[in-house]
Amino acid sequence: MSLGNGMRWLCATIAALAVTTGSAVADPAPAGKELVVLGDSYSANDWNHFESERNCNHHGPTAWPVQLAKLMGVYGTEAVSDPSCPGASIDSGPGWTMSQQALRADKEGAFGPNTKLVTVQFGMNDKWGKSDRSLWDSLASCVLNVELGCDPEAVDQGRMTDYTGVSGALMAMRMSNTVTYIKYYAPNARIVFVGYPELFTPGTSTVCLSIMGATPFINPRGRALVEYLDRIDLAQREAAQLLGIDFFDARALTAGHGLCSPQPWLNGILDPRTGIDGLPFHPSTEGDTVLANAIYTRYGR
Numbered sequence: 001m002s003l004g005n006g007m008r009w010l011c012a013t014i015a016a017l018a019v020t021t022g023s024a025v026a027d028p029a030p031a032g033k034e035l036v037v038l039g040d041s042y043s044a045n046d047w048n049h050f051e052s053e054r055n056c057n058h059h060g061p062t063a064w065p066v067q068l069a070k071l072m073g074v075y076g077t078e079a080v081s082d083p084s085c086p087g088a089s090i091d092s093g094p095g096w097t098m099s100q101q102a103l104r105a106d107k108e109g110a111f112g113p114n115t116k117l118v119t120v121q122f123g124m125n126d127k128w129g130k131s132d133r134s135l136w137d138s139l140a141s142c143v144l145n146v147e148l149g150c151d152p153e154a155v156d157q158g159r160m161t162d163y164t165g166v167s168g169a170l171m172a173m174r175m176s177n178t179v180t181y182i183k184y185y186a187p188n189a190r191i192v193f194v195g196y197p198e199l200f201t202p203g204t205s206t207v208c209l210s211i212m213g214a215t216p217f218i219n220p221r222g223r224a225l226v227e228y229l230d231r232i233d234l235a236q237r238e239a240a241q242l243l244g245i246d247f248f249d250a251r252a253l254t255a256g257h258g259l260c261s262p263q264p265w266l267n268g269i270l271d272p273r274t275g276i277d278g279l280p281f282h283p284s285t286e287g288d289t290v291l292a293n294a295i296y297t298r299y300g301r
Contacts, residue, residue: 033079035068036115038083039088043121045282062289081109090174118191133160166232168236194250194291195237197291200226210264266282
């Protein structure tokens, strides 16, 4: 007898004994929450700089999941579970992983037959290939390094995370256990892999960041970063297909509004055009509004 069949037999035996003795052995299965949000800082869109540990309780007041919950009429109610967290990854750590977030949501009764929508947004913070660096570990040494640039050779130089290791098959494999768990316990839910917004025009070599809305930081040798983002986007699409879940193309939705554009939908540094206190490299209120409305129209009604 396999372990899986053995556990099923054991559970069935316990259930039968409960019926014959009239005693309860477990709490009733949860009905589930209408909206469940699992993700990294592109979902949470907030960061408490005074905390050394990410507790996943901080969410930006205009983050797209917050706006989506309001559109669905469930904001501030027990019908929402949102353990999305800055620094979260699929499984790389050291922040919260996808499975840890799902476990926390499950303890809140998030998954059940009444669960309507589960969003996942991961990949940016993970480590891929031969590198032990995440993208954010590469900011100072590569992305913001005008002197040395952030060209593809930066990977071999150890200054940039290894984007060559990013693949849809690997991403799907690393997510599969959690997705399978959600599918089993929330069989009626739409599971949507939410992509990242456009930060830079795909295929370009120039990366930008506005400072105070007037002084732009420009690195004309940022090809490695753009290639990383391009590959993450492709991997997310492929992983969603392999996992049998939906992919929401946030990049196409926000095309033309990246950090180098005249009308960015992402925050620079102290940029009054998008929000003085906005988290740099992350969606502005307008960017999150566009995303929330589109997800609501497709999945939240």
